[in-house]
Amino acid sequence: MKSSIAVFFAASLVAALSTAPSIAATSLTTTPSAVTTPAAPTFDTELASVKGACLGATATKDACDAAVAAYVAAVKAANLAPGASDDALATLVVALAENASKLTPEVRTIVVAAIQSVAPEFQDKARGDQVVKIADTVASGQDVQTAAIQVPASPTR
Numbered sequence: 001m002k003s004s005i006a007v008f009f010a011a012s013l014v015a016a017l018s019t020a021p022s023i024a025a026t027s028l029t030t031t032p033s034a035v036t037t038p039a040a041p042t043f044d045t046e047l048a049s050v051k052g053a054c055l056g057a058t059a060t061k062d063a064c065d066a067a068v069a070a071y072v073a074a075v076k077a078a079n080l081a082p083g084a085s086d087d088a089l090a091t092l093v094v095a096l097a098e099n100a101s102k103l104t105p106e107v108r109t110i111v112v113a114a115i116q117s118v119a120p121e122f123q124d125k126a127r128g129d130q131v132v133k134i135a136d137t138v139a140s141g142q143d144v145q146t147a148a149i150q151v152p153a154s155p156t157r
Contacts, residue, residue, distance in 0.1 A: 046071040082123035
């Protein structure tokens with residue numbers, strides 16, 4: 001009895017599908033110009049704010065902290081994939097760490113604190129660990145080879 005019900009159901013389904021209009025031909029037709037890929041977000045405005053608040057002669061810890069927090073918030077709000085999010089954070093660290101030897105001791109202290117605050121935001125722990133090392137190098141007044149934070153994503157995260 002069960003097999004005859006299954007056969008009847010299958011036959012009814014096949015009959016219904018063969019008489020239904022083709023959905024693919026009518027509703028899924030697109031033109032190449034109608035398909036667009038969204039551009040990757042940039043954080044140029046936020047980065048400029050960070051540079052102004054953290055690296056200039058008038059840099060203050062409070063202004064730098066606020067600018068860095070706004071940058072990190074913008075990256076999080078963009079809902080990027082973990083690797084892309086880490087790349088955006090790495091861009092921030094590179095901007096802060098460049099030319100560390102030319103920073104005054106006061107500005108260097110502000111920059112080190114800013115870099116340290118970004119390190120835990122990395123999804124890839126290995127990259128975050130590299131950022132901590134970069135902060136240590138900046139603290140010593142040495143220039144940083146910032147390519148160090150571009151390590152491959154950890155397979156465990």
